[in-house]
Amino acid sequence: MFDKRNIRIYYLRTLEKIRSFLLSRNSREFLIFLFFVFVSFCFWLLQILNDDYETEFSIPLRMKNVPNNVVLTSELPSELKIGVKDRGTVLTNYMLGQTFYPVTIDFKDYESKGTQVRIPVSTLLKKITGQLNQSTRLLTVRPDTLEFIYTKGEAKKVPVKLQGKIDLDRQYYISDVIYSPDSVMVYAPQEILDTITTAYTESVVLENLSDTTHRRISLAKVKGARFIPDFNDVTLMLDVYAEKSVEVPVRGVNFPPDKVLRTFPSKVQVTFQVGLSHFKAITAEDFFIGVTYEELLNNKGEKCPVKLKSVPRYVNHVRLNPQEVDYLIEQQIIFND
Template sequence: MFAKKNIRRYIPIVYRRIRNFLLSDKSREFLIFLFFVFVSFCFWLLQTMNDEYRAEFKIPLRLKGIPEDVVMTSEIPGQLRVKVEDRGTVLLNYMLGRTFFPVVFNFDDYKDKGGCVHIPTAEVMKRISSQLNNTTRIVSVHPDTIDFIYSQGEAKQVPVAINGTVLAGMQYYVNNMYLSPDSVTVYAPKNLLETLSVAYTAPFTIENITDTVRRHLPLQKIRGVKFVPASADLTVCTDMYSEKTIEIPVVGLNFPPGKVLRTFPSKVRVTFQVGLKNFKLVSENDFFIGVSYEELVKNKSDKIELSVKKSPDFVNHIRIVPAAVDYLIEQQPEDLKADSIDD
């Protein structure tokens, strides 16, 4: 209540002070000064707005009348960026009071030009100019060329292929990769459709993965081509490496009758890395270490280097210990040779 009384008491005082200031000689001089400043500003603005300026406007672009059996494999841009030049007053009118209508093209007007249609720049400029003042000059239009590609029923199925890099983390390896869907429908003009045999994903990189990873990947775009669907889901499965060691006998190959290979030792240890998933599935029967007679004949040393002739695809970093063995080509006795021939 006290605050309201104080406010009411001060209002007449403030009002009198403002009135006295406005009616004083200094106030009249200040108001006259402001008036001339305002008039000067108006003259300056009118003169400035009559100068030539450039401005850029966005005008929507549309293609209508597309038949249901036509698939657009290359769309036209959604809008045109038009740079114009005119007096400032005209440009200000465009900015504040003018709404640009979409530049519309009818599909029927171009359907006889084949699957690849090019709309002349002059025709685009003509349709834009119809919405502008006669004094307005078009400086540039972007994009300066408008074209589109369509397919009328031409389509086929193609497989989807991975176009990227997948790297597992330390002590892991990529166990499996698959895409869903593994094939897509591709629409394109006939001459272009004949050259397509696969749809690639957009390039990507996945590193240091230690668990199952899923990625949604768009398909790599090709001008004039439409993929349905336009993306695929990638699933990457990993497994952890484990080390395993087994003993494998050294076998002689292509030895003539009556001669056999003796190695010292007769068996070697093979150590390799294998995923936990396949750890128990690997046995000595999956490996083969052989030395041919021809290798031994050409060898000038008492030792022969060993190599694995057969191994599963899912093992890595194979090591043989010892990597070289002493050997002896033993001549069988005649009775053993005859027995082996009779057998």
């Protein structure tokens, strides 16, 4: 560890070595060499900058006087890209010293042209060239046409829907998809608004999911429309498949009052897959196997095919055993009082 006295001695010795080096003959010759190198570089740079070059700059773009009741559903770009040609000294001044002022568009000038407005950039050239040196040539302006779309209050609420590819681990399935919010407001001119029935998310790819997943996903853009909010919090509820079987009675549908359907067997085994979270809740009463009187009248075989008329939510891969049953239509005697 150095104390203050040792630090001072070390500092003085270092200064003495630097001074001795600078006063030496070799040092003077080196410094003179560096000076001429610097002067040569300056002449070279001036010669280079005197040539003509092409480059590109950005000019901010703004819109003013937008009424409070107007919603821009397709906004202007934030800047214009201009390609110019001039001497290197002038271009260097643009890069280092000159600041371009925003090119401003007055909404009132285009309000009478409808809800979809196209502005040729040629109408803005005076505002652009006014900021350039007289020797500067304007070569290109990008984009060459400006467009904005707006609406004066036309809006409606539409549901949100997820789009994309979702890959799950084996034995897992999506038991529910929760959107927050489940619907959003869409603003657009009426002719565009009439074509929008759903707000779709941007396409997502989710692989090897094995647990409930939360994602904030932006909504897919629609030209001329604006969604508020423009994102959605999507929750994918995952569950594990389990297999379950219940016995469901076969019932007659639309039979005359004096006729009754008898089937053999009277019940059909229904086997299905369901998530563990709904395993106990799903019972035989949630299914309905019905055979209509008209179907039996048109039946050519000895047995009657059975079909599920009602299947509960969350149930998949349903199988019936047997798929056909023997049947008998009994005539009943109805006594009138």
